[in-house]
Amino acid sequence: xxxxxxxxxxxxxxxxxxxxxxxxxxxxxxxxxxxxxxxxxxxxxxxxxxxxxxxxxxxxxxxxxxxxxxxxxxxxxxxxxxxxxxxxxxxxxxxxxxxxxxxxxxxxxxxxxxxxxxxxxxxxxxxxxxxxxxxxxxxxxxxxxxxxxxxxxxxxxxxxxxxxxxxxxxxxxxxxxxxxxxxxxxxxxxxxxxxxxxxxxxxxxxxxxxxxxxxxxxxxxxxxxxxxxxxxxxxxxxxxxxxxxxxxxxxxxxxxxxxxxxxxxxxxxxxxxxxxxxxxxxxxxxxxxxxxxxxxxxxxxxxxxxxxxxxxxxxxxx
Amino acid sequence: xxxxxxxxxxxxxxxxxxxxxxxxxxxxxxxxxxxxxxxxxxxxxxxxxxxxxxxxxxxxxxxxxxxxxxxxxxxxxxxxxxxxxxxxxxxxxxxxxxxxxxxxxxxxxxxxxxxxxxxx
Numbered sequence: 264x265x266x267x268x269x270x271x272x273x274x275x276x277x278x279x280x281x282x283x284x285x286x287x288x289x290x291x292x293x294x295x296x297x298x299x300x301x302x303x304x305x306x307x308x309x310x311x312x313x314x315x316x317x318x319x320x321x322x323x324x325x326x327x328x329x330x331x332x333x334x335x336x337x338x339x340x341x342x343x344x345x346x347x348x349x350x351x352x353x354x355x356x357x358x359x360x361x362x363x364x365x366x367x368x369x370x371x372x373x374x375x376x377x378x379x380x381x382x383x384x385x386x387x388x389x390x391x392x393x394x395x396x397x398x399x400x401x402x403x404x405x406x407x408x409x410x411x412x413x414x415x416x417x418x419x420x421x422x423x424x425x426x427x428x429x430x431x432x433x434x435x436x437x438x439x440x441x442x443x444x445x446x447x448x449x450x451x452x453x454x455x456x457x458x459x460x461x462x463x464x465x466x467x468x469x470x471x472x473x474x475x476x477x478x479x480x481x482x483x484x485x486x487x488x489x490x491x492x493x494x495x496x497x498x499x500x501x502x503x504x505x506x507x508x509x510x511x512x513x514x515x516x517x518x519x520x521x522x523x524x525x526x527x528x529x530x531x532x533x534x535x536x537x538x539x540x541x542x543x544x545x546x547x548x549x550x551x552x553x554x555x556x557x558x559x560x561x562x563x564x565x566x567x568x569x570x571x572x573x574x575x576x577x578x579x580x581x
Numbered sequence: 582x583x584x585x586x587x588x589x590x591x592x593x594x595x596x597x598x599x600x601x602x603x604x605x606x607x608x609x610x611x612x613x614x615x616x617x618x619x620x621x622x623x624x625x626x627x628x629x630x631x632x633x634x635x636x637x638x639x640x641x642x643x644x645x646x647x648x649x650x651x652x653x654x655x656x657x658x659x660x661x662x663x664x665x666x667x668x669x670x671x672x673x674x675x676x677x678x679x680x681x682x683x684x685x686x687x688x689x690x691x692x693x694x695x696x697x698x699x700x701x
Binding site: 317339343346347350351353354357358360361362364365367368371372374375378379381382385 | 656659660663664666667670671673674677678680681684685687688691692694695
């Protein structure tokens, strides 16, 4: 009797079943399969390197199964040991896969950290560039604003200056008007007449002695009055023109008219009017203002005319 | 002859006792520990077929133990242990692969983002 048969009724049944299986045409036994999968695992570098302990356990389990078969133990026992060996090989493979994945995860984590660092560096760089750029922008804007302000200030100053100039010219204009009016008023006493050439004061014949060029005291008073007015209006110039009637020869008349004009000029200069403001000449019997046929007319023609210029102007000679 | 038979019978009984399989208490404890370890490793989720095979065999081994079918109990318990160990290994492997993929995906997204920013 086989001592194994005594183990249990189940073993008997199993043995019977296995015997039935064994008699049928079958492929590789579970032990064959265990051996095959173990040798495949042994040539798998990943398993050998990453799960050496598990592979070692699988090898031991396979050796046990082999030994059991060699010892002629029951098929069921050999199958059981073959199953355990096969499972141990599977465990070794799975462990190797896990280790490989762990390694991949570690590598990926390192890679991710590297990328994160790169991203942060890039972000920091970008932020720095942006900050620098906006600083430049701000500075440019500031410069522009300052330039605009300077321009505005300049415009304002120009406008102020223009206004001042305008005010000044307005004041000057009104000043000039006022002064012109004042002049006219002042010269009214001297019977000044407004003409195209300016204000004309006529010193009549009665202010000179006949045939003489010295001014009488009445003429001197008139000259003094004119001098006072001219001192108040320093920009006015005067033109002094002497005339005679047609009595006598023209050479004499010319000379007389010259001398009378010169006498008035000298008188004005004596009262302090600057010489360069005064021009004068005689016209003899030329430019009569009345008929020389009558005594009244001739008296009107014997005269000295003093033309007062506008501000700063000179009177064109006849 | 009677006595001989008696002795023979006794011998057979003794032989039976001597060769009778001891209760695989230790193996069963190992199997239980392996199954518990597999459960905590996440095998019910990641290696369901191996896990249920291990639990099924452990349950049957326990029944066989109670019935004092020690051979069957040992056989099933041994199988339950390696099944449970394989289930645990598969669970750990699946989780490790998942973790690796997650990190790789993270890196990919991050790299794309960086490239997009870099290309701006």
